[in-house]
Amino acid sequence: MSKQIVLDASLAASWCIQDEQAEVTDEILDRFTGDFSALVPSLWLWEVNNILLIAERRRRLTFATRKQQIAILRKLPIEIDEDAAEHVWSETNALARTYALTVYDAAYLELALRHGIPLGSLDNDLRVAAGKASIKCLPEKR
Numbered sequence: 001m002s003k004q005i006v007l008d009a010s011l012a013a014s015w016c017i018q019d020e021q022a023e024v025t026d027e028i029l030d031r032f033t034g035d036f037s038a039l040v041p042s043l044w045l046w047e048v049n050n051i052l053l054i055a056e057r058r059r060r061l062t063f064a065t066r067k068q069q070i071a072i073l074r075k076l077p078i079e080i081d082e083d084a085a086e087h088v089w090s091e092t093n094a095l096a097r098t099y100a101l102t103v104y105d106a107a108y109l110e111l112a113l114r115h116g117i118p119l120g121s122l123d124n125d126l127r128v129a130a131g132k133a134s135i136k137c138l139p140e141k142r
Contacts, residue, residue, distance in 0.1 A: 005138055006112040007038035007078060008105075009047035010122040016048075016069035017055050024139040028120055037077035039115060041084035041107040048073065081111055099129035109133060 005028075014020040015029045032038075052066045061069070084092075087110050088103065095113075096106035105126045112119040118136040121127055127137045 004037050005118045005120040008108045008121040011120045012048050013051040032076050042080050
């Protein structure tokens with residue numbers, strides 16, 4: 001099994017928002033206690049923060065819980081791929097067009113393809129596109 005995945009915002013959010021937590025997603029989070037790590041495009045930072053802010057506004061979590069979850073995420077071995085921006089006008093844009101994805105979602109697919117590693121996502125459209133592009137998705141079952 002790969003020791004690194006591309007982590008999208010939907011999977012990270014599932015760890016932070018209680019009503020989205022599930023055993024299959026928590027199993028992925030548990031892997032980070034070993035030598036497991038994640039790779040993300042820089043937009044991940046904005047996406048995750050926005051998801052958590054919206055969850056707070058909708059009273060799905062409190063301000064204190066949001067701060068706590070951000071602190072936990074910041075401690076995980078998550079590396080920002082600084083080269084992702086170099087691909088947005090070419091490969092990422094082409095993937096978005098080919099698989100009818102947003103450019104944001106295509107950024108995660110591009111990263112998984114470029115590095116040849118699995119994609120961690122709960123986003124159905126992105127998971128379908130990854131399957132068509134022969135990229136393994138986690139969690140395997142939902």
